Amino acid sequence: MKTKVVVAALLAALIAGGALAQGKPKGPKLYRWVDKDGKVHYDDALPPEAVNQARREFNAATGTRAGEVERALTPEERAAIAAAEQKAVEAAKVAEEQKRQEEVMMATYSNETDMRRAYGERLSLLKTTLESTDVSIRNVRENLAIMLSQASEAELAGRAVPPERDAAIRELHTEFLRQQQFQVNRRLELDALNGEFARMLNRYRELKNASLAPPAPAATTPPAAAPAPGGSR
DSSP, rough: HHHHHHHHHHHHHHHHHHOOOOEEEEEEEEEEOTTSHHHHHEEEOOOGGGGGSEEEEEETTTTTTEEEEEOOHHHHHHHHHHHHHHHHHHHHHHHEEEEEEEEHHHHHHHEEEEEHHHHHHHHHHHHHHHHHHHHHHHHHHHHHHHHHHHHHHHHTTTTOHHHHHHHHHHHHHHHHHHHHHHHHHHHHHHHHHHHHHHHHHHHHHHHHHHHOOOOOOOOOOOOOOOOOOTTTO
């Protein structure tokens, strides 16, 4: 078989150390691969089942290694690599956005007092909004309670509730629920803003301290120890 002759030529070339210098004309290739059962194969042509296997390629005439091919990735491995790359891209975007925000922060606030004042105004506005919403919710609740009580008394007296009164009750109840949800959203916004302020303040201090820190002194060789007084005895 041609393969056996080629293998014999390869082994003889390797034993004799007769690897030719680079730059010689390339000859036919010999492939070495390991199948799924762990068996090593040498051949001058790859069977279909070995195309995706990791393999080494040799110059059949000289025995020198001509290259190496990694095995083909499975669909699962390719998907995992793609997911990891996407995650890295997203992390880079987050880091870039954080850097941009920090640069804006350092350019906007010349000192910590400026930052406290700016966030204080936003926090105060949210708190004022919540207080006014609380008052509005109480008023709507009281009016709704009055209208429901009147409608209940009319029904108990055997009188039908007028359609316009029923519509007003429904509209007022819808407004009550809307304002309640608005209040919940503003409380969440207030909590988020408090958390943001704490994080930004800590980061501002870190960056400010880093910019004010003196440069580290250059490393120097420690002085040699002075000899003991009186010399050695």
